[in-house]
Amino acid sequence: MTETNKPDVDVMDRQLVITRVFDAPRDLVWKAWTEPDRLALWWGPKGFKLMVAGLDLRPGGVFHYGMRTANGQEMWGKFVYVEVVAPERIVLISSFSDAAGNITRHPMSAAWPLEVMNTLTLTEHDGKTTLILRGGPHNATAEERKTFEDAKTNVQMGFKGTFDQLDEYLASAR
Amino acid sequence: MARSATTSDVFNAIAEAQRRQIIDLLSHGERSVNDVAAALGIRQPQASKHLRVLKEVDLVSVRGSGQQRLYRLNGEGLKPIHDWTMTFEHFWEESFDRLDEYLKQIQSKEKKND
Numbered sequence: 001m002t003e004t005n006k007p008d009v010d011v012m013d014r015q016l017v018i019t020r021v022f023d024a025p026r027d028l029v030w031k032a033w034t035e036p037d038r039l040a041l042w043w044g045p046k047g048f049k050l051m052v053a054g055l056d057l058r059p060g061g062v063f064h065y066g067m068r069t070a071n072g073q074e075m076w077g078k079f080v081y082v083e084v085v086a087p088e089r090i091v092l093i094s095s096f097s098d099a100a101g102n103i104t105r106h107p108m109s110a111a112w113p114l115e116v117m118n119t120l121t122l123t124e125h126d127g128k129t130t131l132i133l134r135g136g137p138h139n140a141t142a143e144e145r146k147t148f149e150d151a152k153t154n155v156q157m158g159f160k161g162t163f164d165q166l167d168e169y170l171a172s173a174r
Numbered sequence: 175m176a177r178s179a180t181t182s183d184v185f186n187a188i189a190e191a192q193r194r195q196i197i198d199l200l201s202h203g204e205r206s207v208n209d210v211a212a213a214l215g216i217r218q219p220q221a222s223k224h225l226r227v228l229k230e231v232d233l234v235s236v237r238g239s240g241q242q243r244l245y246r247l248n249g250e251g252l253k254p255i256h257d258w259t260m261t262f263e264h265f266w267e268e269s270f271d272r273l274d275e276y277l278k279q280i281q282s283k284e285k286k287n288d
Contacts (some may be wrong), residue, residue: 018266018267020274022277023278024277029277032276038276042273042276043272131270133266147186
């Protein structure tokens with residue numbers, strides 16, 4: 001490995017990687033990611049209704065969305081597409097935003113990175129599609145990177161049990 | 175809105191390892207400041223300071239009990255952290271569960287239409 005490769009490895013280590021296999025052909029998974037009507041049916045946090053304000057699938061284009069809870073609370077966010085290679089690869093920068101599409105801070109954390117770079121790859125084998133999503137801070141300050149790192153660590157450091165307990169608490173408080 | 179980092183941000187409040195230990199300790203039940211200090215092997219003023227930070231972000235609440243003040247974990251205060259984890263790994267996993275459902279539905283519909 002050359003010296004110049006080292007920073008890349010470091011960056012890789014900071015990323016979140018999620019892998020899932022879907023029992024569907026790649027073209028269909030691609031459509032689910034890129035057509036607003038389909039995207040609105042599955043994407044977003046549980047309990048929110050997704051509102052698609054716009055989806056412009058090309059480098060520099062924006063997917064701008066709102067999320068509304070049953071009690072009327074609203075949150076906005078957006079993707080800015082960096083790379084679009086149908087039907088196998090999308091690179092996008094995700095962030096929270098306001099209703100007008102201006103980037104905002106994480107609603108719950110002032111030190112969360114403003115922008116997260118996500119790389120989606122889709123591969124197909126025997127009619128099944130493997131999805132790999134990588135995400136990491138983009139243009140982040142040292143403090144924002146640390147928040148991202150710490151948050152990952154918190155989850156790994158036995159907070160799981162606390163969250164399970166919190167789940168129960170929230171379920172009973174509802 | 176300008177905010178002071180440690181006192182108003184839940185995430186900064188829990189970035190400190192001893193405060194995370196305190197949260198874990200309090201998840202088992204109410205404790206006095208002396209109990210907390212003893213469990214963590216730290217001095218009482220230090221434990222008080224940590225508890226104050228956690229109280230400022232509503233992660234713990236306190237009630238007087240005779241001479242003693244008892245601290246307990248406030249589940250609602252932890253909700254932002256919970257929601258945060260939902261926004262990342264859990265958020266995506268949850269969305270992907272729904273994508274899985276959607277793909278199954280749409281494919282069974284297409285088969286029926288053939």
